[in-house]
Amino acid sequence: MSGRAPDVLVVGGGLIGCAIAAELAGRGVDVTVLDRDEPGAEASGAAAGMLTPQSEAPTRDAFFDLAIESRGMYPGWIARLSDETGMDSGYRRCGFLHCRFAGENAGDFEWQRALGLRVVAESGEALAARTGGRLSPEVSGAFFFPDEAVVDPRLLTRAAWLSALRRGARVRTQVAVLGFVIEKGICRGVETSEGRVAAGAVVDAAGAWAAFEGALPLRLPIEPVRGQIVALRLPAPPFDPLVAASDVYLVPRTDGTVLLGATVERVGFHKAVTADGVARLIGAAARLMPSLGNAVFAGAWSGLRPATPDALPVLGASAVSGLYFAAGHHRNGILLAPVTAAVVSDLLTGGPRRDLSAFSIERFAPALHSA
Numbered sequence: 001m002s003g004r005a006p007d008v009l010v011v012g013g014g015l016i017g018c019a020i021a022a023e024l025a026g027r028g029v030d031v032t033v034l035d036r037d038e039p040g041a042e043a044s045g046a047a048a049g050m051l052t053p054q055s056e057a058p059t060r061d062a063f064f065d066l067a068i069e070s071r072g073m074y075p076g077w078i079a080r081l082s083d084e085t086g087m088d089s090g091y092r093r094c095g096f097l098h099c100r101f102a103g104e105n106a107g108d109f110e111w112q113r114a115l116g117l118r119v120v121a122e123s124g125e126a127l128a129a130r131t132g133g134r135l136s137p138e139v140s141g142a143f144f145f146p147d148e149a150v151v152d153p154r155l156l157t158r159a160a161w162l163s164a165l166r167r168g169a170r171v172r173t174q175v176a177v178l179g180f181v182i183e184k185g186i187c188r189g190v191e192t193s194e195g196r197v198a199a200g201a202v203v204d205a206a207g208a209w210a211a212f213e214g215a216l217p218l219r220l221p222i223e224p225v226r227g228q229i230v231a232l233r234l235p236a237p238p239f240d241p242l243v244a245a246s247d248v249y250l251v252p253r254t255d256g257t258v259l260l261g262a263t264v265e266r267v268g269f270h271k272a273v274t275a276d277g278v279a280r281l282i283g284a285a286a287r288l289m290p291s292l293g294n295a296v297f298a299g300a301w302s303g304l305r306p307a308t309p310d311a312l313p314v315l316g317a318s319a320v321s322g323l324y325f326a327a328g329h330h331r332n333g334i335l336l337a338p339v340t341a342a343v344v345s346d347l348l349t350g351g352p353r354r355d356l357s358a359f360s361i362e363r364f365a366p367a368l369h370s371a
Contacts, residue, residue, distance in 0.1 A: 012204070017206075046153075048153075077338045208223075233296040238256060
């Protein structure tokens with residue numbers, strides 16, 4: 001592949017990769033993105049787009065703090081992308097209603113209130129009013145998180161892609177990365193389906209494919225986890241907040257559809273929609289909100305999430321000079337996009353340093369080896 005060597009090469013053009021490229025380009029860095037398809041063709045385009053760090057957090061830890069920080073970055077980030085591109089990314093701070101059926105553990109979120117985060121215990125008429133009386137009478141209570149939000153990942157990825165281009169980044173599609181060029185312990189670029197591409201530094205943001213099946217100089221423990229989503233169309237306008245039970249979540253869209261998600265299946269790189277997956281999601285959704293049984297089936301799809309053994313992302317530098325990671329975000333790639341872009345860009349441009357030990361590839365040191 002001809003052309004000048006960029007300062008930074010980002011491998012993977014999902015939302016994470018495009019966000020990093022846009023951030024770096026905005027700081028004056030010469031950056032190129034390589035994607036084997038086109039931006040948003042994989043997990044970013046398949047996600048439901050929930051920005052909900054509070055509802056599933058059992059306690060405060062480094063990941064929770066990172067996720068809350070990223071959620072807080074969203075309004076400003078979305079506004080800047082909109083100003084640059086003219087695109088609406090579907091961002092709504094609509095709140096998240098986490099329901100429980102009789103006999104289920106209510107959970108304890110007092111620790112979040114102590115941090116100044118908003119959590120509202122709901123029951124009775126107040127709970128019913130959240131969804132216009134659509135909840136099943138089997139729902140005995142819920143917690144409402146007013147500051148949780150949602151975005152349309154397909155639109156957002158396209159906006160981040162366009163922002164990167166307008167800031168001067170190059171995005172090369174239909175280019176498969178086959179290996180990494182390591183010279184004297186330093187990553188100097190990658191080998192691709194179109195030849196060698198040199199770079200001053202390389203960021204692996206390749207999602208479920210980030211492990212590169214042994215082609216990395218280090219073994220990165222990331223595996224694909226399939227998630228299936230069903231879209232239904234309601235005869236009446238959908239409810240406003242995100243709604244969930246222990247086995248399903250419901251994401252209302254402004255176009256009148258509701259997304260049901262999502263399965264968690266370890267089936268390798270087999271991206272498919274199955275009858276069992278669709279049936280389970282519709283069954284769980286109808287139990288939570290019976291009126292969905294009368295909704296029109298509008299479609300279904302699946303995506304492959306990148307998961308690490310501890311379900312935490314891999315962020316930052318590696319033992320190989322010039323090789324950085326922005327991978328393994330699992331179910332939180334959309335949520336963590338703005339903070340990941342900032343963190344990785346800070347590392348590459350000499351910005352503020354932070355403690356990334358909880359997300360370092362070094363936490364898997366016993367399982368790592370030279371390729």
